[in-house]
Amino acid sequence: MNILYISVKKSWRGVTSWVVKTALALNKRGHHLYLLSHPKSKINKSLPLDIKLIEKRLGPSYNPVMIGYLVYFIITYKIDLIVTNIDKEVAIGGIAARLTGIPNIRRVGREDDFNNRFRSKWCHKLLVDSCIVPCQTLIRNARIRAPWLNPAQFKVIYNGRDISEFSPEIINLQRLRMGVNPGIKILGINSHLHRKKHVEHLIQAFARIAPDFKNWVLVIVGTGPEERNLRNLAIESRLTERIIFFGFVENPMLICSTFDIAFSVSKIEGFPNTIVEYMAMGRPVIATDVGGVREIIRDGINGFVVPFGDQRALVDRMVRLMTHEEMRQQFSREAIKTVRESFTEKQMIDDLEKYLKGIVKHR
The missing domain is CATH 3.40.50.2000 (Glycogen Phosphorylase B;)
Structure with missing residues (x-):
């Protein structure tokens, strides 16, 4: 053709x-x-x-x-x-x-x-x-x-997306390029920084729990018209040293591989590419209940789905995953299985x- x-x-x-x-x-x-x-x-x-x-x-x-x-x-x-x-x-x-x-x-x-x-x-x-x-x-x-x-x-x-794996050496090198020291865990989002994506909700949720989770940082990958406002919010939250703005990347799969927990917090979506990318890398995902998210995420099995704008639910799921490594590993295994069976x-x-x-x- x-x-x-x-x-x-x-x-x-x-x-x-x-x-x-x-x-x-x-x-x-x-x-x-x-x-x-x-x-x-x-x-x-x-x-x-x-x-x-x-x-x-x-x-x-x-x-x-x-x-x-x-x-x-x-x-x-x-x-x-x-x-x-x-x-x-x-x-x-x-x-x-x-x-x-x-x-x-x-x-x-x-x-x-x-x-x-x-x-x-x-x-x-x-x-x-x-x-x-x-x-x-x-x-x-x-x-x-x-x-x-x-x-x-x-x-x-x-x-x-195809299931992808990077060596621990490559992942650790990428983490260092992002300014993340060894032993620190990453909450990550890859998103166009537009008001419809509501990345500020993730910053606000992180601000509520950051004092109790000193070994976690938030990495925001992407650019867009809301970047200045989001940076100002990080300053207001006194989290500039723990919120990293990494800009646009051409290889999102490598970035996704560095995340310990990945997020999508949009108000409106179709079927987010980022969620498929997260899951193809075996990342545990927390996503808002919009668009076709439930056609790939089975809540509590291969990820968490939360109502859009529900800060209490978002914080609760974050804390549950951050404090339960076994659950993160389960979601990781199920995410890869889901992609391999239905979303290659x-x-x-x-x-x-x-x-x-x-x-x-x-x-």
């Missing part, structure tokens, strides 16, 4: 990670992958030379110049289908796909990608052939936000490849 991804977000987020992961894997299986991305996107440095990269700005919605360029590109490179995500990609890519008679597949990461605005509704209904989503819960929640959606249009393909990268790519081939065959 000849596949064109359109992904113009500049920052690295869940769908961006999915685009890179699936493009690389499909390329290795002999398909021809093309990616149109923003010239300043972090995605551009992650692709091998045999994936053709087109660095262009889409411009305004329904930009006729870009629509014309995409029509030319689709015809020239005999593109079989395109994959889009946000409204602007759907509009410009979708019109070009309609003009050339190929399918437009929308990869949706979260329920709030949909709304009831007339333009978004019109765009999706006329220009999208089918949607790939990472969990069943997203379909239900999306239809609450946008009742006009057709559930038959959705295909669930779970995010997957191979399963994700097998399902995606089969689905896309079927669409191309029956178009």
Whole structure:
């Protein structure tokens, strides 16, 4: 297949990670992958030379110049289908796909990608052939936000990661690079630092128990618009020496391997890549009960699930895991088992490849 991804977000987020992961894997299986991305996107440095990269700005919605360029590109490179995500990609890519008679597949990461605005509704209904989503819960929640959606249009393909192991030497070296001394344990989160991620809840919870757990630190991996506020909160909590802001990393699996307990405390999610990454590394996880989290975490068996915003529950689960190494080890074993049985990268790519081939065959 000849596949064109359109992904113009500049920052690295869940769908961006999915685009890179699936493009690389499909390329290795002999398909021809093309990616149109923003010239300043972090995605551009992650692709091998045999994936053709087109660095262009889409411009305004329904930009006729870009629509014309995409029509030319689709015809020239005999593109079989395109994959889009946000409204602007759907509009410009979708019109070009309609003009050339190929399918437009929308990869949706979260329920709030949909709304009831007339333009978004019109765009999706006329220009999208089918949607790939990472969990069943997203379909239900999306239809609450946008009742006009057709559930038959959705295909669930779970995010997957391969089980990974790093040597103790590499893990210890990474911990030293993070400024964590030997013998210190890590509470860790890898997240885009946006207000919807509510990383401040984790800082507040840590502040409540930090005096009683001197050998634990909190490591926050990621960047975003809330970073300044989060740093100020660390200062106000008098925890600047025990809260480490490590910034953006290109290899999240290595970072995850250093965590003793991993967290996701968002208010809204689809099916968090970070949770799959945590569990593929055998990290015990505490996550808020949002999106499709319960489709991978079985509360009390391979992780803990807490209500969003419930500080008492969050602190309680933190303390239970911090004080019970046997429980951390149990969650670790069960996490790896869960990923190995249901959430491997191979399963994700097998399902995606089969689905896309079927669409191309029956178009």
